[in-house]
Amino acid sequence: MLDCAIIGGGPAGMTAGLYATRGGLKNVVMFELGMPGGQITQSSEIENYPGFFEHGKTGMDFMNTWQEQTFHFGLKHEMKKVERVAKSGEHFVVTLEGGESIEAMSVIVATGSTPKRANFKGEDEFFGKGVSTCATCDGFFYKNKPVTILGGGDTALEEALYLSNICSDVYVVHRRDAFRAAPPTLERVMKKTNIHLITDSIIEEAYGGMMGLDGVKIKNIKTGEITDMPNTGLFVFVGHDVNNSVLKDADGTFICAVNDWGQVIVDLSMKTNVEGLFAAGDIRIEAPKQVVCAASDGATAALQVIAYIQERS
Amino acid sequence: MLDCAIIGGGPAGMTAGLYATRGGLKNVVMFELGMPGGQITQSSEIENYPGFFEHGKTGMDFMNTWQEQTFHFGLKHEMKKVERVAKSGEHFVVTLEGGESIEAMSVIVATGSTPKRANFKGEDEFFGKGVSTCATCDGFFYKNKPVTILGGGDTALEEALYLSNICSDVYVVHRRDAFRAAPPTLERVMKKTNIHLITDSIIEEAYGGMMGLDGVKIKNIKTGEITDMPNTGLFVFVGHDVNNSVLKDADGTFICAVNDWGQVIVDLSMKTNVEGLFAAGDIRIEAPKQVVCAASDGATAALQVIAYIQERS
Numbered sequence: 001m002l003d004c005a006i007i008g009g010g011p012a013g014m015t016a017g018l019y020a021t022r023g024g025l026k027n028v029v030m031f032e033l034g035m036p037g038g039q040i041t042q043s044s045e046i047e048n049y050p051g052f053f054e055h056g057k058t059g060m061d062f063m064n065t066w067q068e069q070t071f072h073f074g075l076k077h078e079m080k081k082v083e084r085v086a087k088s089g090e091h092f093v094v095t096l097e098g099g100e101s102i103e104a105m106s107v108i109v110a111t112g113s114t115p116k117r118a119n120f121k122g123e124d125e126f127f128g129k130g131v132s133t134c135a136t137c138d139g140f141f142y143k144n145k146p147v148t149i150l151g152g153g154d155t156a157l158e159e160a161l162y163l164s165n166i167c168s169d170v171y172v173v174h175r176r177d178a179f180r181a182a183p184p185t186l187e188r189v190m191k192k193t194n195i196h197l198i199t200d201s202i203i204e205e206a207y208g209g210m211m212g213l214d215g216v217k218i219k220n221i222k223t224g225e226i227t228d229m230p231n232t233g234l235f236v237f238v239g240h241d242v243n244n245s246v247l248k249d250a251d252g253t254f255i256c257a258v259n260d261w262g263q264v265i266v267d268l269s270m271k272t273n274v275e276g277l278f279a280a281g282d283i284r285i286e287a288p289k290q291v292v293c294a295a296s297d298g299a300t301a302a303l304q305v306i307a308y309i310q311e312r313s
Numbered sequence: 314m315l316d317c318a319i320i321g322g323g324p325a326g327m328t329a330g331l332y333a334t335r336g337g338l339k340n341v342v343m344f345e346l347g348m349p350g351g352q353i354t355q356s357s358e359i360e361n362y363p364g365f366f367e368h369g370k371t372g373m374d375f376m377n378t379w380q381e382q383t384f385h386f387g388l389k390h391e392m393k394k395v396e397r398v399a400k401s402g403e404h405f406v407v408t409l410e411g412g413e414s415i416e417a418m419s420v421i422v423a424t425g426s427t428p429k430r431a432n433f434k435g436e437d438e439f440f441g442k443g444v445s446t447c448a449t450c451d452g453f454f455y456k457n458k459p460v461t462i463l464g465g466g467d468t469a470l471e472e473a474l475y476l477s478n479i480c481s482d483v484y485v486v487h488r489r490d491a492f493r494a495a496p497p498t499l500e501r502v503m504k505k506t507n508i509h510l511i512t513d514s515i516i517e518e519a520y521g522g523m524m525g526l527d528g529v530k531i532k533n534i535k536t537g538e539i540t541d542m543p544n545t546g547l548f549v550f551v552g553h554d555v556n557n558s559v560l561k562d563a564d565g566t567f568i569c570a571v572n573d574w575g576q577v578i579v580d581l582s583m584k585t586n587v588e589g590l591f592a593a594g595d596i597r598i599e600a601p602k603q604v605v606c607a608a609s610d611g612a613t614a615a616l617q618v619i620a621y622i623q624e625r626s
Binding site for chain 2: 022025054062065069165266269288292293296298303307310311
């Protein structure tokens with residue numbers, strides 16, 4: 001029986017593992033099929049993680065030290081995919097791909113969310129090198145420069161407003177002729193003289209070279225016309241998939257309370273409505289989607305797990 | 314008129330300043346009378362801040378890089394003491410010591426809390442060098458070694474349980490003959506064979522040398538007997554002062570909702586019940602009192618401030 005099963009190995013899961021083991025829990029496993037680190041390993045530069053400020057250091061550099069720290073206190077890493085988490089009496093059953101199952105006294109779910117791809121040419125090639133899905137993280141790299149946004153929902157327009165404070169011009173490319181965003185958001189966007197809406201259009205191609213993205217080609221899907229937008233950063237906001245499938249029962253219902261978007265409902269202590277089950281990072285409601293916030297969630301959840309296990313021993 | 318006034322310059326205030334300015338706010342001031350960094354600058358070693366893991370680095374080393382980053386994006390630092398924050402119509406008035414006042418569209422209060430001192434000999438001398446007020450931070454440095462705790466409330470006994478998982482023996486020194494902690498907590502403490510309760514006693518002295526604390530002398534206040542406890546770490550849990558005085562009106566009432574302990578009530582977005590007023594770090598309810606959590610609060614509050622100001626411009 002594990003003291004705690006941590007599902008997911010991004011900043012939230014890693015910090016949960018660090019705090020749980022450094023706090024004296026002996027039998028803690030982090031389940032992560034890939035390399036620990038999460039989305040951040042794809043970033044070419046980081047300058048907003050508090051205390052970490054070395055010019056030119058990439059997300060991967062950053063993660064090397066972090067990984068060493070994560071496993072220093074006895075956290076175990078299982079490179080296995082978790083299929084499902086279920087509560088069985090007082091404890092939990094974690095079912096792995098292939099059918100193996102493991103019991104745990106507590107579970108921290110930190111499987112995050114995955115920004116959807118728009119599937120244009122060059123999107124994968126320049127991801128993290130000029131193509132971004134996080135304005136808060138990468139907007140400042142385009143201070144007083146033009147940027148292009150792909151998307152027409154609330155997030156796309158909210159991020160356009162955020163970027164309009166930093167960048168010289170913000171071009172919002174949307175494939176429809178109208179925006180789905182909330183009317184007050186759209187109103188504020190219309191008032192900004194440096195936000196330009198380009199409707200009925202898609203990104204045809206992101207192009208560049210060894211140094212990263214150089215520009216994008218925008219295609220009007222009604223006229224077929226292609227416009228070149230050189231020297232721009234590109235932000236893609238076409239939605240997120242919340243990685244909550246491990247919290248689904250065999251019959252498709254969630255084992256804990258989630259909101260309409262499938263994000264796990266937690267309180268300030270990262271408790272879900274199921275005793276012993278905690279959520280941390282981008283999978284939870286109102287997640288700011290920042291590394292430091294995910295890490296904080298992981299620490300908070302692990303401290304709660306330690307207290308939870310104390311209460312039962 | 315400031316875009317945002319940040320009150321306090323610990324990890325929460327610094328991160329709020331970093332995120333607010335990097336997010337494009339032009340006129341952001343952090344009010345901190347002392348050196349930015351907060352309590353953490355008093356730590357002799359840090360190993361639980363995610364991503365920061367260099368043996369022997371002190372809290373002060375850590376803060377040097379962090380300070381550079383904090384002010385890199387245009388945050389201003391006013392080395393002045395804030396007396397009071399008041400809402401006046403749509404905006405806030407921040408009154409400084411001496412009577413000067415400054416207007417701000419939004420305020421992030423990040424003044425933290427201060428662990429109370431017990432006032433025994435050697436307490437200040439060895440603070441951060443063997444005398445600690447944070448089990449989560451410093452417990453691991455005493456893995457399989459004995460530690461002494463001073464205090465008899467809930468926190469003292471909860472931290473005793475936390476430390477009992479890590480340390481060989483935990484001696485809890487309490488000046489009364491009974492404990493004020495909640496009965497279930499006390500029950501769990503009684504069941505732990507490596508927690509030893511020493512009642513009717515105080516810490517007479519913490520002693521040591523250049524390398525830090527060596528041990529403590531415990532005095533039974535009924536018999537006057539002094540017991541030497543060599544080779545121990547000392548954790549002092551005699552309460553916290555929540556630094557909320559800036560949130561008090563002239564008549565002593567709080568301008569926002571606080572709980573019975575004077576901690577500011579916030580939601581997951583660090584919003585208080587007053588529009589435009591946010592709280593971050595150890596001043597808020599349910600704060601885990603960890604650097605990474607305070608930093609996360611600061612980032613969250615700053616992102617909310619940016620959206621709040623967008624909505625009003």
